[in-house]
Amino acid sequence: MIQKKNHGTWFHVRSIGIAALIALAMFFTACNNPALSDDVPAARSVTAGTATFADVTITGTINTSLNYLVAIGLDENDAFDVGVWDVTSWFTNIPTGLSAQIVYALNESAIIRIIGTPLAVSSLYIRCTIPGSALMSGTPITVDINPNAAYNILWPYSSWTNSQALTSGSVNAAAYGNNLFVVGNRNDNSAAYSNGNVPSGWSPIPNGIFPNVNAHVSSIIFVEDNRTFYAVGDSGTMSYSTNGKDWYLIGTGLLNNSDIRGIAYGNGITVIVGTGGQAQYKTGYPAYTGWTSISGISTSGNYNSVVFGQLLGTASMFVLTGQNAVSGYSMNGINWTPTTSQTAAIFSGSEPSQASIKQVAFDIVHSKFVIVGYHKAAYATGSGAGGLTNWVGVELSDIMEISDKSSWLNAVTYANGYFVAGGSLGKSIASTDGFNWAVTGAQGQFPGTTSFVNAITYGNGKYLIGGGPDNGPGVGVYNN
Numbered sequence: 001m002i003q004k005k006n007h008g009t010w011f012h013v014r015s016i017g018i019a020a021l022i023a024l025a026m027f028f029t030a031c032n033n034p035a036l037s038d039d040v041p042a043a044r045s046v047t048a049g050t051a052t053f054a055d056v057t058i059t060g061t062i063n064t065s066l067n068y069l070v071a072i073g074l075d076e077n078d079a080f081d082v083g084v085w086d087v088t089s090w091f092t093n094i095p096t097g098l099s100a101q102i103v104y105a106l107n108e109s110a111i112i113r114i115i116g117t118p119l120a121v122s123s124l125y126i127r128c129t130i131p132g133s134a135l136m137s138g139t140p141i142t143v144d145i146n147p148n149a150a151y152n153i154l155w156p157y158s159s160w161t162n163s164q165a166l167t168s169g170s171v172n173a174a175a176y177g178n179n180l181f182v183v184g185n186r187n188d189n190s191a192a193y194s195n196g197n198v199p200s201g202w203s204p205i206p207n208g209i210f211p212n213v214n215a216h217v218s219s220i221i222f223v224e225d226n227r228t229f230y231a232v233g234d235s236g237t238m239s240y241s242t243n244g245k246d247w248y249l250i251g252t253g254l255l256n257n258s259d260i261r262g263i264a265y266g267n268g269i270t271v272i273v274g275t276g277g278q279a280q281y282k283t284g285y286p287a288y289t290g291w292t293s294i295s296g297i298s299t300s301g302n303y304n305s306v307v308f309g310q311l312l313g314t315a316s317m318f319v320l321t322g323q324n325a326v327s328g329y330s331m332n333g334i335n336w337t338p339t340t341s342q343t344a345a346i347f348s349g350s351e352p353s354q355a356s357i358k359q360v361a362f363d364i365v366h367s368k369f370v371i372v373g374y375h376k377a378a379y380a381t382g383s384g385a386g387g388l389t390n391w392v393g394v395e396l397s398d399i400m401e402i403s404d405k406s407s408w409l410n411a412v413t414y415a416n417g418y419f420v421a422g423g424s425l426g427k428s429i430a431s432t433d434g435f436n437w438a439v440t441g442a443q444g445q446f447p448g449t450t451s452f453v454n455a456i457t458y459g460n461g462k463y464l465i466g467g468g469p470d471n472g473p474g475v476g477v478y479n480n
Contacts, residue, residue: 049077051141053126053149060118060153062432068114069103070126072143079136080105087112087134092127095153095436096120105134121430121438122151123399155418155430157479158441163199163464166192167474169216170452171466174476176459177222177229182244183466184209184217184231185474186454191217192474193244197460199478209247210237218261218274219305223285225265230286232260232272238286251288255280259302266308267316269333273303279320281333296336297328301356308333309362309369315384319369321357327371329388339380339391346393347373361412361419363434370434372409372421379434392435399429399437408452410467415458420465422453426475428465440465451475 054071074080082105091100097119104111128143135141169187176182179197182205184190189208195201209217215234222229229241236254241247254260258274263286265271270286273279277299280291301323310316318330325344330336347355357373369388370379378391396409407424414420420440422428431437453467468475 049075049137049141051075051130051143053128053143053146055146055148056126057148058114058126058151058153062118062121062153062155065117066098066115070100070112070114070149072110072112072128072130074108074135074141076108077137078139078141079107080110080134081136082110082134084134090128090130090134092129093122093124093151093436095122095151096433118153120153120432120436121155122153122436123438124436125150125398152438153436154438155432155440157463159480160441160477161200161480163476163478164202165473166202166466166476167472169472169474170454170468170470171474171476172454173217173220173231174455174457174464174466175220175222175229176457176464177224178227178242178244179460180244181457181459181464182209182220182229182241183455183464183474183476184220184233185472186216186470187472188214188216189233191247199459199462199464199476203245205245205247207247209233209241210239211247211249213237213249213252215252218259219263221263221265223265226285228285230263230265232263232274234259236260236274238263238272238288240286250286254288254291261303262305262307262320264306264308264318266310266318266333269318271306271308271318271320271330271333273306273320273322275302277301277303277322279303279306292334294330294334294336297338298324298326298340300324301326304357305359307360307362307369309367309382310364311367311382311384313384315382317369317382317388319360319362319371319382319388321360321371321373323356325355325357325373327357327391329382331384331387337387339388342391343371343378346378346391347376358408358410358423359412361414363414363419365417366433368434370412370414370419370421370431372412372423375407375409377409377412377421377431377434377437394435394437396429396437399439410452410454411456413456413458415463416461420456420458420463422456422465422467424452426451426453426467428453428456 060066098116132138167185169185172186173184181194181199189210191205191209192202215237238250258278260274279294282290303322306320325347327343328338375397409423412421428440455466466476
């Protein structure tokens with residue numbers, strides 16, 4: 001639907017061709033200035049005016065071509081004077097893979113074709129700044145945002161299946177390895193594993209992930225080097241499993257008896273982080289002994305997560321996050337560089353708790369890290385030569401449809417070309433680049449408005465999004 005405002009009246013046109021759109025634009029122009037002929041612009045003021053989008057939703061799917069027309073109208077104070085055909089540079093948030101081409105531009109009206117094959121998801125309002133060189137006034141105009149003019153570029157997975165009640169409490173951790181999925185509980189050590197490499201047909205782990213220890217599970221990872229699962233949780237508890245079904249306790253009281261919130265392994269180094277600003281590393285696989293405290297990062301508040309990334313080339317990097325917008329990175333897991341000054345400027349809120357960065361994920365293809373927290377995300381790229389680039393923040397409250405912005409993103413992972421994040425209200429979103437995000441369509445499987453997404457993992461072509469209400473049952477959904 002294309003709309004053009006003319007002296008307070010909105011005209012609606014559906015399913016029309018190029019010729020009709022051109023005729024319509026010329027009609028608008030004539031109405032705005034009755035002295036105007038079809039070919040000769042009339043004299044007018046050349047002071048900069050305003051511009052508006054007509055209603056349009058540019059709908060598509062990643063890697064599928066699309067073709068849409070967008071109409072822009074100026075007020076009578078200015079007129080188009082376009083000397084180029086490709087105007088992609090006007091559109092400041094156009095998804096990668098799309099271009100913008102002038103179809104018609106005369107006097108106060110322009111019709112622009114958005115065409116191409118989108119390579120990035122987006123649910124953003126269309127944003128455009130018309131350069132002064134394309135206007136008779138010579139002054140750039142930023143087109144007013146129209147909430148009914150937006151991109152709706154989605155990822156390919158729109159159909160989701162409920163994976164039954166998985167645990168007695170909300171799912172808090174999940175991992176895939178050895179051709180099965182494993183999930184852990186938020187409230188105790190109860191857990192389940194899938195019967196096969198599809199996240200369905202779940203069976204309980206008889207003695208839980210932490211045998212004979214009643215501690216909730218904070219994080220589960222699968223280490224490819226030794227084909228072993230490792231889990232961490234309350235009171236410094238750690239365990240392992242080689243098959244995902246039978247778990248063995250490594251010990252309790254690790255990390256100075258703090259609750260372990262995150263664990264990562266890479267290049268022969270294990271890093272664990274937790275409450276009270278506690279963080280440690282050891283050489284080799286996770287074990288009960290051999291840990292050394294990490295310094296160089298603020299110990300204010302709790303650490304929430306840590307991830308290992310193998311960068312392009314031979315270098316590698318650990319990144320950790322925590323409360324009070326704490327963040328930092330290390331090239332070896334031992335010596336750390338803080339980046340809190342950057343992330344604090346992004347993850348700010350009216351309360352200290354709103355500055356908590358919940359989780360971090362790594363894109364191995366582009367050496368990119370993404371962190372998520374209070375209705376926001378940020379991304380940065382790692383390199384062996386330059387360390388970690390500055391964090392770039394992204395506001396996500398509009399995409400998450402959060403009117404009061406009182407929502408968290410609790411979990412994020414990267415797999416199969418997408419970052420997938422989730423949080424309050426059972427909502428989840430996806431991105432190819434960490435900047436452009438769109439909803440996944442999985443929310444409808446989460447019961448009520450008290451559900452949270454707490455864990456996301458991927459295996460065998462399936463994303464498993466886990467969570468549920470705080471008191472259970474634990475819920476999981478996976479893409480068809």
